[in-house]
Amino acid sequence: MKRKSWCALARSTIVLAREFGSPPSTSARRRARITYDAPPPARSLTIPSPFQVDFEFQDPKESDFLGLKALLGNYLDGELFSSSELCDAIIKQSTVGTCLKTQGAGDESDPVAVMSVMNLQTRKDAAPIKEICAHLKNKCPKDLQDKLASALSENGVGLIINERVINVPQETASPLVEGLFDEIEWAQEDEPTEELRASFKFKKYIVFSRVYMDDEAEDEGGKKRKRAGEVALVYPRPEDEFFHAESEWSFQWKSRTAEGKWRSISTSPFRRVFRVLSVRSLSLVSECRDPQCHFTL
Numbered sequence: 001m002k003r004k005s006w007c008a009l010a011r012s013t014i015v016l017a018r019e020f021g022s023p024p025s026t027s028a029r030r031r032a033r034i035t036y037d038a039p040p041p042a043r044s045l046t047i048p049s050p051f052q053v054d055f056e057f058q059d060p061k062e063s064d065f066l067g068l069k070a071l072l073g074n075y076l077d078g079e080l081f082s083s084s085e086l087c088d089a090i091i092k093q094s095t096v097g098t099c100l101k102t103q104g105a106g107d108e109s110d111p112v113a114v115m116s117v118m119n120l121q122t123r124k125d126a127a128p129i130k131e132i133c134a135h136l137k138n139k140c141p142k143d144l145q146d147k148l149a150s151a152l153s154e155n156g157v158g159l160i161i162n163e164r165v166i167n168v169p170q171e172t173a174s175p176l177v178e179g180l181f182d183e184i185e186w187a188q189e190d191e192p193t194e195e196l197r198a199s200f201k202f203k204k205y206i207v208f209s210r211v212y213m214d215d216e217a218e219d220e221g222g223k224k225r226k227r228a229g230e231v232a233l234v235y236p237r238p239e240d241e242f243f244h245a246e247s248e249w250s251f252q253w254k255s256r257t258a259e260g261k262w263r264s265i266s267t268s269p270f271r272r273v274f275r276v277l278s279v280r281s282l283s284l285v286s287e288c289r290d291p292q293c294h295f296t297l
Contacts, residue, residue: 054103055172057179059094060114067110068099071163075208076135077256077271086128090116090161095191096183096200100164100172113164115176117184120157120206122199132159136208136273139253147249151275156203158184166236173239204248207274209240211252240272247274
């Protein structure tokens with residue numbers, strides 16, 4: 001039986017409607033209601049009013065396959081890999097992993113986010129894991145190749161799979177991450193076999209993230225200037241800044257679009273890999289370094 005956590009999202013513009021009922025099970029859901037100040041339509045004098053978007057945190061299931069394919073199809077920046085097999089693995093491992101959906105669109109609606117974890121050793125022969133590991137090794141700088149190879153081959157290392165649509169509210173990050181580590185902890189007790197329970201006893205994690213680097217930064221007068229010797233990173237997902245701060249080491253490379261062309265904008269897209277210490281104990285005392293994102297594990 002799978003247990004589900006309930007995560008508070010109490011913020012100035014957020015209302016979390018929590019549903020309680022029968023004991024949690026694999027069909028249990030968490031619902032987050034998020035309120036925004038919507039801009040008025042073009043050429044309209046209507047005073048903007050808040051609107052609400054409800055999200056449900058569901059277990060991955062077979063009907064989510066195509067939606068997961070859409071989310072993970074560009075996981076390796078347009079490089080072909082066995083994404084179907086990865087989606088199947090996420091769905092079969094429903095005891096640990098969550099799909100985020102907009103509530104009211106029906107249970108068969110596509111997920112707008114997914115968070116899961118894969119044990120790199122127990123799944124080392126699976127095609128998608130082989131391809132992801134090969135991709136990371138190919139992008140890794142020479143001075144970290146030995147550390148990466150060791151991290152990918154040692155026992156107790158989990159690959160955190162974390163993808164979501166770009167306009168999904170950042171306030172959903174906390175329940176997604178907290179829910180993942182709750183489920184990892186529960187799986188160590190609740191899985192039916194010792195082998196399965198042991199497969200979720202992670203010591204460390206590999207996080208494959210997206211970041212943006214400011215090509216130009218503004219000074220106090222609002223003028224663009226280059227930062228001398230300083231890298232300004234923008235984290236689209238607030239939890240990645242937390243992972244980065246708690247990581248042993250990391251590396252990054254410039255990303256490509258799915259068409260294989262460099263993006264030409266003031267912020268350049270990068271992919272970054274972190275090797276993170278076990279974050280369950282750290283999460284009890286740590287906060288995201290950016291006070292604007294309100295991300296706390």
